[in-house]
Each structure stands twice: as structure tokens, then as C-alpha cells.
Amino acid sequence: MTQTRSGRPGGAPEAGAGAGRLRGPVDPVLALIHRHYDLCARAVDPLEIAAGLEAHGITDRIAARFRHRDVFTLAEELYARVPRDHAPDCPERDGTGVCPEQPMGRRAVALHLLPGVVCGAGVAVSRLTPAGVAPVTGGVALAAVALAARTAARSGPLRASGARGSTLWTCWLLAFALYGPYALQALLGDGSARPRGLLDPVSAAGFLARALALLPAAWCARRFARGARGRLADSHGLAGFRAGVRPLLVAALGLFTVALLALVGAAYALLGHRVDGVDLVGLTGAAALGVLLFTAQLLAVHGFAPAAAWGLGTVCAAQAAGLAAAACAGATSPLRALVTVGGPGVVQAAVCGAGALALALYALPALGRAAAHGGDRPAAPPPYDAAYAAALFGGPPSHTPTAPAR
């Protein structure tokens, strides 16, 4: 409660004054309206005014001086006489949970860069060690990168409560990106294939780009969340909100895809100078996997973790089915023809591309729902929200009854 000069609560030094002390033929309720204008204008309900008046010390006996039976009928008169002012003058207070639109601190940025650094180190180590142990070093680097990425995603805008299985599916997808092409070739009967781990420029470029893309991913997710919150506040209805969020989502996915493609290209150029032909299919697969993971994470951030896990799981199943088909493929199998034309990365490219597309199509309506953008607000204030009470009931009375202060 705010203090006035006299030090009385609620700035109503003469709240107990009866009509007798008022001079002139003014009706006594008018003075009361003047004193409690803000309360009356902001109230959504006569009972709210009654509660506020009582908090100001107005009792039934005082109400009787205004020729009312009790505070309730007095509040009803006030409610009826004061025009409503429902401008949202109290700024909306957001939840205490981690808001995705908070700017990322230095620590968060460093955490998001860490997987890229780890991956770069992994690539370097793979190149320095003998080629025979490349699969092992690659696997170790993969595990380290996954761990670093997981740590990074715990703090920033990509923070999400994952559904059951999503970690497993992600690990499988990453492992398939590293060993899948070799396994496919081996199963199809190509004896010359060797697992090369991160020595393979396509795998290495893909890993490096995906690890480095964590920061753009966080930025895109934050931009999307912030935009959606803005739309939540200024759209006119749920339909308008949905229409407003769709371009935001498309922009976020598009920006991330462009950033990832650029990173893949750059990483390939950096690592792949010893290879003559560019493996476009493999690089597309690497980028598609990145987009798939980003879309799934975006869904999980906004409360669709089960759907995201389902999507990832389906892609994993498709990859496993590809391996199984390769294992029992005959000489004229379409898979063999596909691999001959597109190279060993074709399964990953096709499956991840389709998966990313499907998840994006799912995300378009799903993330257009308002419920996807709710923060976790506190259910009730701790014991007594003094600031709120002051804003509602306290404060000096406004000086003109027609123009409330604030």
C-alpha cells in the first residue's frame, strides 16, 4: 500500500468521514468514486470493488453513511457509475521459467560453440592418428560432441524436456551418419569399403557443420519464440495468431537450413580438398539430418516432445529398414541401383529429408497453436503480492475522475 503525506494507508485520510463533513450539495458517493477511481475503473466485478473498499477500511457502518445497506451494494453502485477502463495498464509479468526470448549470455554462447570446437578437435585427432583407428576416434569424437551439444541445449533457447527415447534416436541418427554409408556398402557386398570415421570428408564436414550450427539453431529458435510471443500479444484472435506464426516458423526453418548449408559447404571446402568429385547426395543428407534434428528440437521446446520423438524414431526405423533391405538385397534390388547412382549416403539423404519435411509439415499447424507458446507462469504469488496490491488498490487518488493516473 502506498503512503500519502499523512501516512495513512491507501491515501484516504478521510475515508471514515461521513457525508456530514462534505460541503455543498455533492452526493457523497462522488467523493468516494473520486478517491477510489482507479480501483473502480479497473474492476471487472462489483465484488472486486467490495474487496478493495474493505481493504481500505470501509465497513458496513461506513457504507451506511452513503445510504447503503452494506459494502456490497455500495460497490455495486460504484461499479455501475464508474466507466470501465480496461486498458492493460499493468504490464504483463512473465513467468519465472526460462524464457526462450531472453538474450543468451556469454556462457550460453560459449556452451553453444563448444560442440563445434570438440568436433574440430575430433577431426584433427582423426587425421593425426593412424587410419586404422579412425572409426574408434570418430566414435569417441561423436560421443563427445553429442554430450557437449546436450549440455549446451540444456541452458539456452533450445532447452526442452525431451520425451522418452529421443536421446536414443538422436544417438542412432548420429551414429548412422558416421557408420551408415559404410555399413550399407558392406551389406551390399562391396568388399573395398572401409569404415573411415571422420577421415571421410562428407561425414566430417556434416559433423562439423552440424556442431557449429548449434549457435544459429539457438538464434533461430529464440527469434521464433520471441516473434510468436509478440504475435500472441498483438494478434486479434487465434486464427490471426496462427496466420502470423506460420511465416515466422517458415523463416526460422529456412534461415537455419541456409545457415547449415553454408556451414556444410564451408566445412567440406575446408576438409575435402583431397577429393576430386563433390558428393552432393552425401552433403544433402548431412544437411537434412541437421534440419531434422533442429525441427524436432523446436517441436520439443514448444511442448511437442512426444511428436518429435515419434518423428525421429520413425526416421531411425526407416534407416534400420534400409540396412535390413541391403542385407537381403538381390543383384537387381532397387536399393542397389539407388546406391550405385547416388552413392552410399543416399539412404540417409532420402530418409532424413523426408523426415525433416514431414516434421516441418507437422510443426506448421502445431506451433501455430497458442498453447505451444505458453510460459510456465507461477500459479499463485508467494504470500502477498504487495506491488500488485499497491497497483490495484493503493496509490494516491487520481486528481481528475475522468483521467486516471498511470
Add this chain to the structure above:
Amino acid sequence: MRIALLTEGGYPYPSGDGWVWCDRLVRGLADQELDVYARTRAAGRPPHRLPLPGQVRRVAELPLDGPPPAGPGPRGRAARRRFRDAYRELAGALADAGNGTPHPDADGGSAAESTTAGSATGSGAGGAVLRDPVKDRFADGLYALADLAREYGGLGAAPLGQSAMRALEDACRAPGAARPVAAPRPRDLLAAAEFLERALRPLSAPWYGADALGGADLCHAASGGPAALPGVLAARWCGTPLLVTEYAVRLREHYLRGDGGRPAPAVRALSGAFHRLLAGEVYRHADALTAGNAHVRRWQEHCGADRARITTVHPGMNAAALTAVGEASEAAAPDPDDTTLVWVGRIGPAKDLVALLHAFAEIRGALPAARLRIIADGPADPGYLAQCRALAAQLFPDEAADTVTAGESPVAFEEVGSPYVPTPADAYAAGGVVVLSSAVEGFPGTLVEAMFCGRPTVSTDVGAVREVIGGTGLVVPARNPHALAEACGALLRDPVRRSLLGAAARARALELFTVERNVAAFRALYLDLVAHRPARPAAVPFTHPAEAHVPGHWTAPAPTGPGWAASATVTTAAITATDPGTPAPAALPAAPVPTASARPLPAPTAPAPADRRPVGPGGVGTVGGFGLVGDTGARGVVGGVRPDAR
């Protein structure tokens, strides 16, 4: 007896308002079985529960906040459609609630309504005949959602789903919706949907089986509104009697505190409507209501509670530490030189210490030896404390008896726990007169403590002060330093009157405000409720004689006599009518009984004004006084007290 205690946001954790009272009640009911069903905050609550005594068999918690409970929710197209329709009803009622009749019907309507609602609840069915279409829609929607949740094991996240949001938007945009909600932004809709989802969580709680609320002998809700919602559902599904206790009006708390954050007007309107309609629904379905004081009772009556079912049960105080002071002061002779005024409480603007200081300045003019000790008991508002200190320093410069001793101000600011005032009892013992200068007050706990200590009091006429003090102290208007000064001065000058008033105050407090009294009042209410509960279907054959199933009471003679006696017949008929297949008894009047209520209790024909009703736990007699009809004074005697006896 197996009692289910329903709490919200407090007990069994030491947080919120009512936990102290709940803890005392639970400890006082050592010979009963207690189950605690608590809605607790996941965030911001104390980390540890209170130590629970042995009679607490079970504690079930439901989080008030956090993510929605995991669960599939209504499955299948038909269930989803049912959910949508029910939610639409609920949302429509909330959106329309601000229009039409602006307030729940007051006393004029509640008498007629209580007759119909009373007979319906008495028979255990929830389909009360409601006159207000908004209330009707609210109840329909709420119970449809509850049935759905029961059928499908919870609503899951469905109240946050797209169909719920759309229903909410449609309800807000529908013609006839109240103005604050008419143009909701998606943010407001989202906030409202989140609020409703949290508020509706008790519907999804697994509490309504025979091993939980269904098996309890009665539900005791520790506050009105959301805390009592499980009790309403248990009464609806399992016929468990519901007792609702309010020491602070939950609805009023909602208006004063909000439900988190500073929501937009549309959200405030919707959540306010929900709390208001829910309060009305709870009051309608509660078999007994207790109010902590007359102010609470007034709010309850205003929100549609039946007067005949409300009993005032004052909060009980733990008087053990204070009685010693009272005994000592009673034993000692009046001390004419004790001219110290004591103020005890939490320092804050509502306490109006400024008026007290001004009054004390006037007292000092007449009695230069007077001293004032302001003793803070609990956290103080630092800004206000500094202001008061500054004012005291300005009004009362340090003084000394002669030119060689150090000066001292006649006004001392102290706090409980300091070496001079280690306990609250010492605070009251420190002065001859205890003064309360509040401008706003609920139930004045410090006043009751002062009464236990046998101290005469001077207090302002705010909140429940008159009711508490009775005739055992002086009451002056609020914000009137002159009147306060005169009253204090009169007491300070008259030691005999002081000691007489102190003794009277002590006697009154010991009679009305002890924990034992409080617990005994609740115990009597429990017994009464359980006694009126319809017999449960017997699990073992032949435990009830066949006559027990005949309409009308089989041991009572046929109803003869005056009209009010018909109510007893109606009661027994209502009891047996819960058996399915039993034909409606002929004695049950088709039309609402014009004068006598259908409640087990014959209603007073001319209810006394709220101020003059028995204020003590004499309400024991209000419910239990089966044979006494309509006489307020007689009921007070049955309760064992005449609280307004001076």
C-alpha cells in the same frame, strides 16, 4: 471417524494462511483418522512438511502449478466432442458471468433457493434446480467435465488443447459476453486457459475411489473455493458430507491477491467469474459451513450460502504461554502507577501507527508519565517503520528527570525476540493497557492474545474487533486519534477499571478462543454431519432390517403437529431416497416448502441480523439443536455460551 482434510496451498507445509489452524485441528483430533488431500505449490513452497502426528494416515498431494498432469485425456471422437461441449458450457458461463445479474443473489433469493438446493443436496444428487442460467451452465459444464475426467482417468492436457482454446475464444466473442472479455488477445486466452487447466486439476485427481474420499466419513475443506472442489465432487459421486471452513474468504483473497502475475482484464474477469461461481457452487453443496467471524459470514451469505447452514467458529489460539501472564496479573493488586501502553503486531501501513502516535501525544499532555512501547511481532514494513520512528522522534524528544541523567524517549520501538521482550507473552506483560490502532483488520489475533493475558484493551472498530472484544474493552472509531487518546487516558487513570476489564477479557478469551473450544466445535460438527449421512449400502446382508428401506423413518411416529415438523420427515425421506429404485415418499412435498427448510435443521423463521447472531462456537447448537426451533437465544444457550454476555 475417517476425516478427509482438503487444503490448498498450505498445510501440510508451513506456508500460506491456514496451516497453523489446520495443524492445531489435526493435533486436536488425536482419536480420529485423518487423510490430508492437499493442493500444493510445486514452486516456492517450503521444502519440508510439518511433522505429522500419528492420526494422519495418508497425505495425497496435487500440484497447483507446473506442467499439466501427464495422461491421455479423453480419447476417441465421442469423448473429445463431450469434452468440447462441456468446456464450451463452462467457458460460456464464465464469459457471461459479468453480465445480467451483477452479483450472486443476496439474502432475498437465497431463502427460496436454499429450499430447492437443500433438498437436492440432501438426497446426494447434484442436479439442484438453479434459477440463474449462468450458474446452471457453470454447474453443468463443471460436472460434465468431472464425469469425463472420472471416466477417462483425468483430463490430461486437453484443457490446453486447441478445441478448448477455441471454445474459450468463441465464448468470449459470443454476443452477450461481459465487456472486459469481449476482445481477447491470444495471450489472454492462453493465460485464461492455463488458469482453468490448473483450477480444474482436482477433477483429474485419483481421489474419488472407495479407498479415498469415497471411503471417508466426511470431507472438511480448510478453505472455500478451489480447495473444496474435491469435496463437492466427492459429495456428488460418493455422498460424502462436506464441511467448509473459511477463516478468510477465498473469493476475496482472489480479488486482493490475484492468482499470479498481473493478468489482463479479460483474464481477471474470467478467473474472477470462475472463483465466484465456484464459491457459489461450493456453498450450495456444502452440508455445513463455518465462518471465522461475522465478516466472513457476510461474504458467504452474499455469495449464496444458506444462512441456516453457516456456523461461526472462531479460530482457536494456543493460550498455554499466555495464561501464566493472565493468572499473574489477576492475582496481583491493580498497579496505579502502571501507565504503559503496549502495541503489539506486525508493523505496516494498515496498522495506522501514525494515529497511535498522535493519540499518544495527546495522552502525554494529560499524563506526562505515560509510556508507549511499540513491539513488532513479525516482519515489519521497513519504510513505514522508519516513518513512524521519525514521527516519534519529532513528537517526543528524549527527556530525563533531571539534568544529570541520560534522556530517554517515552516511545520505545522493540521487537519480540529481543533481550527485553523474548516472547509475545512478555510483550503483553510489559504494559498496563494494550492498544490496537488498525485502520484495516481481519481477525485481530493480537487482541485475543492480549485478552488471554488479562490485559484491558483499547481498539479501533475495524474488522472483527467488536465481535472479539465484546464488552471487555474499549472500542473507538478508526482513524480518530482523539477518541483513541481519550479511551486510553480513561483506562490509564483508572486502575480498578483496568483490572476489571482485564479479568473480563481473560474470561471471555478462555471461554471462546481456545484451541480446545475450536476443536470441540469441529468435533461436534463432524458428529452431526456423520449422523445425518445416509447409511451406506450394506456390504453384509441382513445388517439392516428390511424396514430400513421403507420410505419414512420406521421408528418414528407418523408426522403430526405444526408445519415445521414436516422438515424432519423430509429429512428421513431424503435419506432413504438415495437408494435407487425407492419410490419417492409421499411425504415429500412437490413444491418447495414455503417456511421450513428441507435441511435436517429447522431454519429459524426470522433470522436475526448478522451482528446479533451467536458469535461463539455456540454454533454447535445451531446445527445440533434439533429440537429447538428458531430461537437465537435458545441456540446460544445450547451452545453453552452467551457470547454477547457482558
